[in-house]
Amino acid sequence: MQNGDSDDISRNAARDAIVEQGKKMDSIGWREWYEALAKPAWTPEPSTIGLIWQILYPIILVTFGYVFVQTIRGRIPWKVAVPFAVNLVANIFFTPIQFGLRNLPLAAIDILVVWITIPVMMWLVWRHSRWIAIAQIPYLIWVSIATVLQLSITAWNL
Structure with missing residues (x-):
């Protein structure tokens, strides 16, 4: 694996984690959580x-x-x-x-x-x-x- 490939993998992993976190915020109902x-x-x-x-x-x-x-x-x-x-x-x-x-x-x-x-x-x-x-x-x-x-x-x- 070349250096550029590992950088791409790291960026993709970070992006995917952020996207998943955003989905979690929307899907679980952060307002309901905060109100509780x-x-x-x-x-x-x-x-x-x-x-x-x-x-x-x-x-x-x-x-x-x-x-x-x-x-x-x-x-x-x-x-x-x-x-x-x-x-x-x-x-x-x-x-x-x-x-x-x-x-x-x-x-x-x-x-x-x-x-x-x-x-x-x-x-x-x-x-x-x-x-x-x-x-x-x-x-x-x-x-x-x-x-x-x-x-x-x-x-x-x-």
């Missing part, structure tokens, strides 16, 4: 959670995009962009972990990574672009609430 979990009385409705993320994602897109572009241009050091990248990856993986794998402890760890990286991002980017740091405040507030919610759900459903 013990949750605090103050848990927002799923539609409210979705609305909040619809507001935050454009802020994330613009601010993270700005940081990455300025880093590539050499105007912001790479060490500033690293927590933004870690945050983005952790944010992207939360939904597949929570609703695909249905792994509450791993989802709790994931959201803690998201939460911890936000103030780090704000602190590191402050001297380079204060508006980027300030723009993270709504994200930090929401992720703080979401982190307490996730930790509560995890503790109550172990």
Whole structure:
């Protein structure tokens, strides 16, 4: 087997695993699963959670995009962009972990990574672009609430 063949096999296996996970999310009824979990009385409705993320994602897109572009241009050091990248990856993986794998402890760890990286991002980017740091405040507030919610759900459903 040539090197290219093993790379193709690895990519195909990864793709197949992602597709299967997506099918699992759809076929088993993630909404029913989530509704059946013990949750605090103050848990927002799923539609409210979705609305909040619809507001935050454009802020994330613009601010993270700005940081990455300025880093590539050499105007912001790479060490500033690293927590933004870690945050983005952790944010992207939360939904597949929570609703695909249905792994509450791993989802709790994931959201803690998201939460911890936000103030780090704000602190590191402050001297380079204060508006980027300030723009993270709504994200930090929401992720703080979401982190307490996730930790509560995890503790109550172990």
